[in-house]
Structures are given as structure tokens and as C-alpha cells.
Amino acid sequence: LxxxxxxxxxxxxxxxxxxxxxxxxxxxxxxxxxxxxxxxxxxxxxxxxxxxxxxxxxxxxxxxxxxxxxxxxxxxxxxxxxxxxxxxxxxxxxxxxxxGLPVGRPHEYDQAWYGHQVPGGMISNLRHQLKLMGKEDMLEEVLAETAQVRAELGYPIMVTPFAQFVGSQAAINVILGERYKEVTDQVIQYALGLWGKEGSDAMDAAVKAKILHRARAREIEKIAYPEPTLEEVRRQYGGADLSDEELLLRFYAGPEFVDALKFAPPRKHYLDARQPLVRLVEELSRKKLAHVFIRKGDFSLTARRGE
CATH class of the missing domain: 3.20.20.70 (Aldolase class I)
Known part of the structure; x- marks a missing residue:
């Protein structure tokens, strides 16, 4: 905008x-x-x-x-x-x-955003994924490739899930060093028209042919995708006792993700100067306390327990 x-x-x-x-x-x-x-x-x-x-x-x-x-x-x-x-x-x-987490800073105006249109919710995840692979320095190259991939796919609207289709394919192209050498199943589905014939028809013809000229595309083309009713989905993911909220989470994120949330690590406690002195002393005396961060105004102090 x-x-x-x-x-x-x-x-x-x-x-x-x-x-x-x-x-x-x-x-x-x-x-x-x-x-x-x-x-x-x-x-x-x-x-x-x-x-x-x-x-x-x-x-x-x-x-x-x-x-x-x-x-x-x-x-x-x-x-x-x-x-x-x-x-x-x-x-x-x-x-x-x-x-050691990033702190949000105001961005300068960048005209390039109107080319690739990678949404805010996706850019942070893309940056994180590249960092995990040790390729964070490729971000700008991936964004430039995103603009090109988007054009070749017929300019799909850059919202979920299409933004992820475009961004993921762009990252693969850059990391492998060859465009469309490997293609995600979602991009193949898009080229086949499973996400709408309009998008498939608007694609660059040469790119579309390259995407579909592979064995995986022929496999996907033969798949008969199920169209379950709401009742069938509810039975599959937990039955009548499952809340609507958890049903949606399990359907979109997967049961493994939701189950993992139930086994999250214990909550971390962070000290700050607003806590009463007695509480502060109690926390400082904890044997497992690794470090303390104190801040007042422009002054800050971090103390860490030695090995």
C-alpha cells in the first residue's frame, strides 16, 4: 500500500x-x-x-x-x-x-517491495529459514528471485498460500543455483490448475512446461483429492469433544504440531526491578539461576553464573 x-x-x-x-x-x-x-x-x-x-x-x-x-x-x-x-x-x-532475539526497528522506504510483494508475516520466516541453513546472506537475492517467479506464475496475489508458493520456489531456485531444477508439489499443483484455472492459464508458457515436464507432475495429476465433510474431518481429528478452535489448528497445522504444544518446556521467569526486594533476593538465591539482567533508565547490567 x-x-x-x-x-x-x-x-x-x-x-x-x-x-x-x-x-x-x-x-x-x-x-x-x-x-x-x-x-x-x-x-x-x-x-x-x-x-x-x-x-x-x-x-x-x-x-x-x-x-x-x-x-x-x-x-x-x-x-x-x-x-x-x-x-x-x-x-x-x-x-x-x-x-538474543531481534528487536523491531522502523524500516526505510524500499521501492523493491512493490516488485516481490513478500508479506510481512512471511519475510521474517524466510529470513529465519535461511539463517538455519547458514544462507541468510542470500535474502536479497531470494527476494529479487521472488519478483521473477511471481511474474512467471502469472502474478498470483501475494497472500497465503500463494505467497508461500512463490517465496519457497524462489528460495529453492537461488539455493540450488538452477531455476526450477526442483519444484514444490504446491507449485506443480498451481501449474496443473488445482488452485484455480485462472492462475494456471496466466503462467509463462515455457516455465509452465518446464514445471510439468517431470514425473512428479504426472503423479500429482492422477491424485484424486478427498473432499471430506465437516463431520468426517471432526471424526478424523478428535471427535465431538474437540473444540472448533483446536479442530482448525489440527486441520491446518497438523496433529503433531498441536500435540507438541502440550509438551512445551517450563515457563521461563525473568527478573526485573519492579518486583519487591524480597522476591528479588529469593530469585537470586536460586541454584539454577544462570544470569540476571537489571535495567533502570539508560543503565543496564547483566550478570552470568560462571561455569
């Missing part, structure tokens, strides 16, 4: 939706989300999505503190209790620094 495009789209959508409440959701990938959000409010949207630092900015949503300040400067009154959110922001910042 751009501010101009935001104004145009919000006006058209509001004309079509009438009294239905609209919400505005945008990621900060290209640095314009805070501006786009303000334009959406000016056009009448009253519910906007934000995030608490350090989880804001970067490829996330705009900072709630920044948005509240900007809306206030424009004369709008928000229902956000900023003072109640500050302790949460401080705690999350301490956790991020202790665990």
Missing part, C-alpha cells in the same frame, strides 16, 4: 460495505504502514491494528505508542491506555535482549 492507494481503496470499500465495521491491518515492510494507517483513519476506519515494541515495526505492525501519538497530533482520541502497556513493552524488551 501507499498513502494515495490507501485513500482510494478505503473509500471504495466503505461505499460497498455500508455500516459493516472495517479494520485496517498493515505491515511495516516498506516503511509506509504508519502513514497508511493515518490515512485509513482519516477516511473513517476506526479499528486499526498495532503492536507493542519490541514486537512492532520491522515486518510487524506499527508501534501502538507511535500510532497513539500521531493520532493525538491529528486531533483523534484513542481508547488505548498507554501507561498500562509500557510495563509489557519493557518486559518484552528485556526478554528479547536476554535471549
Amino acid at each position: 501507499t498513502p494515495d492507494r490507501t485513500r482510494t481503496l478505503v473509500r471504495l470499500i466503505k461505499q460497498s460495505t455500508g455500516a459493516i465495521p472495517l479494520e485496517f491491518h498493515a505491515h511495516c515492510n516498506n516503511g509506509l504502514a504508519p502513514f497508511n494507517l493515518l490515512e485509513a483513519v482519516k477516511e473513517g476506519i476506526r479499528i486499526v491494528h498495532t503492536a507493542i515494541p519490541p514486537l512492532a515495526n520491522g515486518s510487524s505492525q506499527p508501534s501502538v505508542f507511535n500510532v497513539v501519538n500521531n493520532l493525538g497530533a491529528l486531533g483523534y482520541k484513542t481508547l488505548v491506555n498507554v501507561d498500562a502497556l509500557k510495563p509489557a513493552s519493557e518486559h518484552l524488551t528485556w526478554v528479547a535482549r536476554r535471549e
Whole structure:
């Protein structure tokens, strides 16, 4: 989005939706989300999505503190209790620094985003996956390849699941050093028209032929995909006692993922200066305490237990 495009789209959508409440959701990938959000409010949207630092900015949503300040400067009154959110922001910042996790920073404007259009929720995962393979330095090359793959697939809309199809294939092309040497099953399905004939028909003919000229494509073409009813899906994943929420999780994420959540490691406890002194001393005396992080104003101190 751009501010101009935001104004145009919000006006058209509001004309079509009438009294239905609209919400505005945008990621900060290209640095314009805070501006786009303000334009959406000016056009009448009253519910906007934000995030608490350090989880804001970067490829996330705009900072709630920044948005509240900007809306206030424009004369709008928000229902956000900023003072109640500050302790949460401080705690999350301490956790991020202790665990060596990234902290969201505002992005500079980058015109290239309008070429590949990789969504914010996907860019962080793509960066993480490349890092696990020791190929984080390939990110910019993968993004450039994403723009090319998207064009060759007929410019599919870059939302789930199509954004993942395009991004994953681009990463494979770059990592292997040969374009479409290996192709994901989802891209083959897309070329076969299983995700819609319109997308398949819009593909580059040469690329489509290369994707489908392999044994795996012929195997997938013969698959008769099941179309179970809701009752059949519920029986498959747990029966009548399963809540709708857990049913959706098991269906989309897989039973193994949901079961793994039940065996998560014990919750970690983090000390901070707001805790009573007695509680602080008790925690410091724990034999298994590995390190302590203390912060007050601009001063911070980290103490680690020796080996």
C-alpha cells in the first residue's frame, strides 16, 4: 500500500460495505504502514491494528505508542491506555535482549517491495529459514528471485498460500543455483490448475512446461483429492469433544504440531526491578539461576553464573 492507494481503496470499500465495521491491518515492510494507517483513519476506519515494541515495526505492525501519538497530533482520541502497556513493552524488551532475539526497528522506504510483494508475516520466516541453513546472506537475492517467479506464475496475489508458493520456489531456485531444477508439489499443483484455472492459464508458457515436464507432475495429476465433510474431518481429528478452535489448528497445522504444544518446556521467569526486594533476593538465591539482567533508565547490567 501507499498513502494515495490507501485513500482510494478505503473509500471504495466503505461505499460497498455500508455500516459493516472495517479494520485496517498493515505491515511495516516498506516503511509506509504508519502513514497508511493515518490515512485509513482519516477516511473513517476506526479499528486499526498495532503492536507493542519490541514486537512492532520491522515486518510487524506499527508501534501502538507511535500510532497513539500521531493520532493525538491529528486531533483523534484513542481508547488505548498507554501507561498500562509500557510495563509489557519493557518486559518484552528485556526478554528479547536476554535471549538474543531481534528487536523491531522502523524500516526505510524500499521501492523493491512493490516488485516481490513478500508479506510481512512471511519475510521474517524466510529470513529465519535461511539463517538455519547458514544462507541468510542470500535474502536479497531470494527476494529479487521472488519478483521473477511471481511474474512467471502469472502474478498470483501475494497472500497465503500463494505467497508461500512463490517465496519457497524462489528460495529453492537461488539455493540450488538452477531455476526450477526442483519444484514444490504446491507449485506443480498451481501449474496443473488445482488452485484455480485462472492462475494456471496466466503462467509463462515455457516455465509452465518446464514445471510439468517431470514425473512428479504426472503423479500429482492422477491424485484424486478427498473432499471430506465437516463431520468426517471432526471424526478424523478428535471427535465431538474437540473444540472448533483446536479442530482448525489440527486441520491446518497438523496433529503433531498441536500435540507438541502440550509438551512445551517450563515457563521461563525473568527478573526485573519492579518486583519487591524480597522476591528479588529469593530469585537470586536460586541454584539454577544462570544470569540476571537489571535495567533502570539508560543503565543496564547483566550478570552470568560462571561455569
